[in-house]
Amino acid sequence: MAASSDVKLLGSRLSPFVNRVQIALNLKSVDHEFILENLQAKSELLLKSNPIHKKVPVLIHNHKSICESLVIVQYIDEAFPDGPSILPSNPFDRSTARFWAAYIDDKWFPVFRMLADVKQDEESRAAVLEKMTEGLVPLEDVFLKFSNGKGFFGGDTLGYIDIVLGCYLRGINATEIHLGRKILDETKIPALAEWARRFISHEAVKGAFPETEEFLNLFKTMESAKAAAAESEASN
Amino acid sequence: MAASSDVKLLGSRLSPFVNRVQIALNLKSVDHEFILENLQAKSELLLKSNPIHKKVPVLIHNHKSICESLVIVQYIDEAFPDGPSILPSNPFDRSTARFWAAYIDDKWFPVFRMLADVKQDEESRAAVLEKMTEGLVPLEDVFLKFSNGKGFFGGDTLGYIDIVLGCYLRGINATEIHLGRKILDETKIPALAEWARRFISHEAVKGAFPETEEFLNLFKTMESAKAAAAESEASN
Incomplete structure (x- = not known):
């Protein structure tokens, strides 16, 4: 198992793309530090690690950043070959x-x-x-x-x-x-x-x-925000 | 070099995605048959080989179809390991x-x-x-x-x-x-x-x-078609 200091994952709670990476890391038993990002106020680390998209997830392995969830999952499969294979061999x-x-x-x-x-x-x-x-x-x-x-x-x-x-x-x-x-x-x-x-x-x-x-609460918040916006628009 | 009967490429002349696959095949010295598709009247072979997207390029290798140019290029790299590597090893x-x-x-x-x-x-x-x-x-x-x-x-x-x-x-x-x-x-x-x-x-x-x-002619045709459409619209 890799030491937790080697592998960091910058993520947010409700992103399926972050969950995707967490599942791949769990499957390969790669110990890692999860760093919760506030997407309303992105950290310097996120902006520096993913300057092109400025999005989570970002995997940082031995101080190198890997971005984009499909790219990261393939990277995990190749960089940690000891666990079960994620992609088939053929x-x-x-x-x-x-x-x-x-x-x-x-x-x-x-x-x-x-x-x-x-x-x-x-x-x-x-x-x-x-x-x-x-x-x-x-x-x-x-x-x-x-x-x-x-x-x-x-x-x-x-x-x-x-x-x-x-x-x-x-x-x-x-x-x-x-x-x-x-x-x-x-x-x-x-x-x-x-x-x-x-x-x-x-x-x-x-x-x-x-x-x-957590999702249900998110949906309700989104709908309330929409309703409020619609009402404010209708009152102008 | 693979026999030409083993590898077929369904393509069109001006698609960069088809060219991408041709370049990968050339790089690996994979002999192949190029089958020109008429995209205005797609062949049964294309529809059967790529039922999801119905698009070129499609690579057919040993009677199996591989679709989507990035997927095909990675496939070529892995299925024909003898040529120069397309993806790095690290x-x-x-x-x-x-x-x-x-x-x-x-x-x-x-x-x-x-x-x-x-x-x-x-x-x-x-x-x-x-x-x-x-x-x-x-x-x-x-x-x-x-x-x-x-x-x-x-x-x-x-x-x-x-x-x-x-x-x-x-x-x-x-x-x-x-x-x-x-x-x-x-x-x-x-x-x-x-x-x-x-x-x-x-x-x-x-x-x-x-x-x-060939591209310049395509551009001219597209612009003429646009101009004709605009004129017809304006005359209604």
Whole structure:
């Protein structure tokens, strides 16, 4: 296990991208210091470590900074080869894992983000949630192929796709509770719904995830802020 | 060298993402069959090989499809280990290469794309070109560090960042001629301007790139189409 002084993670509590890195570090049993960033008043360390994007997560390993969560997870896999492999070993399987990681972040996640901007009525929100479920359907097939009858995309243990998709699960779960509708709909994506339950209770995930309540509070704060803004606009 | 029947590349002439894959294949001396796609009437093979994005490039190796140019280039590096390495061997250098590849595609290239949508007057275009140059300034520093006094980001030969950025050079060059302004401005990014000349005449790049004239013709066609659309709109 690496000494905690060697590895620092600059992060925030509710970022799925930070959770992604924490899960990868836990999986590889890399001891690390978590440095909580205040994103309203970013630290000198964050601005110096990630001058291009000025965002968390940033991993600092032996005084060198690595930024962008997908880059960091691949780095962790390569810099700490002793733990379980995150990416598969076969070049074709590696390319498949990278392809779906890009799909999740670049095609599927933008739909999730739309929830914040869409009109706050039942119908508009339901359309986005429906699209989120539909966007997971191809991943149901990928899971069935990749997991090979085992519990995870990575087989017996968490792999790259598990971590990349799994980091959104707490946010998905909180959204389901908040809006009273299923996203991980068992009638459409039964294997993924099962996988999600296994993922959440995996040893490497426990503790990395914020509580559902924290998300629910965030949603309420965001909605109050929106309502206040709308009211102030209407009164002008 | 792999037999040409093993490796097929589905592509189009003017796509920088296709050129990216061709350059990687050339660098690794992988013999391959180039299958020209008509993107106005996509082939069954393309739709079957890339059902998610339905886009070129697609690499087909031993009857298996690999999609998305960055994923393909990394696949080529791993599946054909005999040629020169595209990614560095050290985990930190690999993460740096991946970070800048993502920067080039996700932050810098969208500015280039804005040229097609921006108002077609001198001032609007100049602002975009200026932003393109500014976006390359951090890469000037990366080049000076990575190349270590040698010719390429990859040192003596082309590496990942060379290929990812270099694939845009023909389009940049044609844009400079078409609009009569420098993007690779020697007063601001002298090392990159020099690097671009070396890249274009590298053995692995020759033949992969379309001629500048093909781009210029494309620009003219696009502008005529825009002008026709604007005229038709104005007459309604």
